[in-house]
Amino acid sequence: xxxxxxxxxxxxxxxxxxxIDGKIISAAQEERFSRKKHDPRYPFNAVEFVLKNSKVxxxxxxxxVFFEKPFLxxxxxxxxxxxxxxxxxxxxxxxMPIWLKEKLFQKEFLFQKLKQHDENFDNIxxxxxxxxxxxxxxxxxxxxPFKDAVILTLDGVGEWATTTVATGNGNEIKMLKEIHxxxxxxxxxxxxxxxxxxxxxxxxxxxxxxxxxxxPKYQDIILKELVDLKDDGSFRLKMKYFNYATGLTMTNDKxxxxxxxxxxxxxxxxxxxxxxxxAASIQAVxxxxxxxxxESLSKEFKSKNLCMAGGVALNCVANGKxxxxxxxxxxxxxxxxxxxxxxxxxxxxxWYKELGNKRxxxxxxxxxxxxxxxxxxxxxxxxxxxxxxxxxxEKQNDENLIDLIANExxxxxxxxWFQGRMEFGPRALGARSIIADPRSDKMQKELNLKVxxxxxxxxxxxxxxxxxxxxxFELNCDxxxxxxxxxxxKNLQIPMSKNDxxxxxxxxxxxxxxxxxxxxxVDYSARLQTVHKETNPRYYNLMKKFKxxxxxxxxxxxxxxxxxxxxxxxxxxxxxxxxxxxxxxLACENFILYKKKQDINxxxxxxxxxxxx
Ligand SMILES: [Fe+2]
Numbered sequence: 094x095x096x097x098x099x100x101x102x103x104x105x106x107x108x109x110x111x112x113i114d115g116k117i118i119s120a121a122q123e124e125r126f127s128r129k130k131h132d133p134r135y136p137f138n139a140v141e142f143v144l145k146n147s148k149v150x151x152x153x154x155x156x157x158v159f160f161e162k163p164f165l166x167x168x169x170x171x172x173x174x175x176x177x178x179x180x181x182x183x184x185x186x187x188x189m190p191i192w193l194k195e196k197l198f199q200k201e202f203l204f205q206k207l208k209q210h211d212e213n214f215d216n217i218x219x220x221x222x223x224x225x226x227x228x229x230x231x232x233x234x235x236x237x238p239f240k241d242a243v244i245l246t247l248d249g250v251g252e253w254a255t256t257t258v259a260t261g262n263g264n265e266i267k268m269l270k271e272i273h274x275x276x277x278x279x280x281x282x283x284x285x286x287x288x289x290x291x292x293x294x295x296x297x298x299x300x301x302x303x304x305x306x307x308x309p310k311y312q313d314i315i316l317k318e319l320v321d322l323k324d325d326g327s328f329r330l331k332m333k334y335f336n337y338a339t340g341l342t343m344t345n346d347k348x349x350x351x352x353x354x355x356x357x358x359x360x361x362x363x364x365x366x367x368x369x370x371x372a373a374s375i376q377a378v379x380x381x382x383x384x385x386x387x388e389s390l391s392k393e394f395k396s397k398n399l400c401m402a403g404g405v406a407l408n409c410v411a412n413g414k415x416x417x418x419x420x421x422x423x424x425x426x427x428x429x430x431x432x433x434x435x436x437x438x439x440x441x442x443x444w445y446k447e448l449g450n451k452r453x454x455x456x457x458x459x460x461x462x463x464x465x466x467x468x469x470x471x472x473x474x475x476x477x478x479x480x481x482x483x484x485x486x487e488k489q490n491d492e493n494l495i496d497l498i499a500n501e502x503x504x505x506x507x508x509x510w511f512q513g514r515m516e517f518g519p520r521a522l523g524a525r526s527i528i529a530d531p532r533s534d535k536m537q538k539e540l541n542l543k544v545x546x547x548x549x550x551x552x553x554x555x556x557x558x559x560x561x562x563x564x565x566f567e568l569n570c571d572x573x574x575x576x577x578x579x580x581x582x583k584n585l586q587i588p589m590s591k592n593d594x595x596x597x598x599x600x601x602x603x604x605x606x607x608x609x610x611x612x613x614x615v616d617y618s619a620r621l622q623t624v625h626k627e628t629n630p631r632y633y634n635l636m637k638k639f640k641x642x643x644x645x646x647x648x649x650x651x652x653x654x655x656x657x658x659x660x661x662x663x664x665x666x667x668x669x670x671x672x673x674x675x676x677x678x679l680a681c682e683n684f685i686l687y688k689k690k691q692d693i694n695x696x697x698x699x700x701x702x703x704x705x706x
Contacts, residue, residue: 116460
């Protein structure tokens with residue numbers, strides 16, 4: 094058997110992934126263990142987890158593959174400095190000591206870190222380096238269900254590339270085109286994230302969420318002044334407005350003057366209509382660029398299939414538009430599209446490219462196992478831990494658990510749902526989720542303010558049973574990783590259960606769009622997850638039961654954490670979050686905990702525990 098360990102680290106979102114004979118076995122982000130969001134440090138805990146999960150020692154691993162090439166990245170920093178010199182001297186000086194100390198000599202540095210897992214690990218030649226965008230492309234194509242595809246990777250920046258086009262066929266990926274730093278859609282979006290007062294690299298979702306509240310009034314200015322967009326979707330940014338290549342901020346005064354307001358200070362300045370219009374404008378521009386790019390790729394390569402990865406591929410609104418405009422028939426996006434997924438891509442790239450192994454994709458299912466690749470806990474471990482935490486709990490068999498929780502959801506209770514293996518990637522998919530009834534009018538506000546401690550405008554995403562998708566949403570394909578946005582059907586016609594059909598004499602019920610207000614965005618769109626029996630049977634069964642008693646195959650699904658906190662990983666994390674928020678119930682494997690039965694002294698002040706982002 095061939096064991097390959099993939100690692101991404103030292104930028105943002107470090108992670109580890111293990112594949113055995115090309116099969117994806119486990120993967121996790123370091124932030125979940127260290128409890129530091131987007132933790133970029135060497136992923137010691139994540140590596141420990143993937144090794145222990147397969148009961149292997151590091152010295153038994155055949156190849157260790159790092160997701161990018163440090164020297165290429167160093168070259169980019171150096172040349173950027175030289176190209177813009179003497180501007181940028183300060184940021185160059187600030188980054189150099191870290192580069193010289195840790196990053197440039199990464200092979201030796203990594204070797205020393207790896208030795209901490211197993212002192213018998215003594216072969217530095219087992220360490221290999223992939224290229225940043227090659228790792229992204231590999232993470233998008235190899236686990237996909239396609240034999241051939243066009244692969245588009247879009248992110249802020251890796252080594253040099255910010256956008257790449259490749260083709261995948263069988264086990265081969267050919268990199269064909271690249272757009273280089275400083276021209277980057279990711280950094281363009283981040284510049285606006287910065288300008289609207291959110292945190293770069295994590296606040297991009299908020300800009301996307303804010304966009305439907307605004308008008309794209311500044312779209313033309315952005316396209317005229319900031320971006321030179323060609324017909325084929327390739328682009329260049331006009332660098333006189335940006336500061337990221339040389340300075341310590343994303344944008345400069347010229348940028349602010351263009352729109353007539355200063356950068357928003359999140360501590361002092363309120364969000365106004367202006368910021369919503371700015372968000373709507375940059376979102377419209379990003380969509381325009383992505384649509385142009387994908388249209389020209391579709392024409393050029395005449396492929397039905399598109400694979401995507403890179404941080405920008407998490408922009409689910411743009412992804413939904415590629416499908417809606419039928420640019421590609423099929424689209425598959427790596428659920429860990431950001432740099433964490435690079436660890437998996439690097440390992441897979443080695444298996445197929447360096448070792449030349451054949452690839453036999455299953456056209457009906459991808460290789461990600463629903464992205465449930467993290468740690469899980471047996472019932473006996475759960476009970477032991479809950480006891481040690483002085484929790485009051487009751488154990489239920491599978492059937493009663495599903496019954497009880499479905500009924501509590503119906504009674505507008507909020508539930509922490511901690512089941513099975515933790516998700517790999519930024520979305521909670523029904524393993525570490527907070528779930529609730531989407532039909533409730535008060536739910537969006539209540540969840541945002543009392544459970545998540547975040548802005549009330551943030552929309553929630555729905556999970557929907559795959560077989561009921563077409564009755565509720567304008568989408569005709571799987572979206573298991575919550576990476577596609579779709580409109581809620583205008584005229585919802587909900588099929589009635591057999592009993593109700595007999596009772597009412599009709600087989601379909603006309604329902605208004607607003608029947609699921611908690612997951613309906615102002616523009617009637619929703620970022621949705623399709624739930625499949627094969628990958629998450631317990632969540633599927635719960636939703637099926639909920640549908641049986643409410644006629645609604647949809648649940649609110651939001652990540653199990655509060656604002657600024659990484660998604661919960663362990664039972665302790667889950668209990669702490671449950672006790673520190675207004676969650677009503679915690680369902681942890683077969684154990685149910687009711688908030689009102691717990692000793693309130695066990696609640697820690699949780700609201701301000703994590704930094705606000
Ligand atoms: Fe990246």
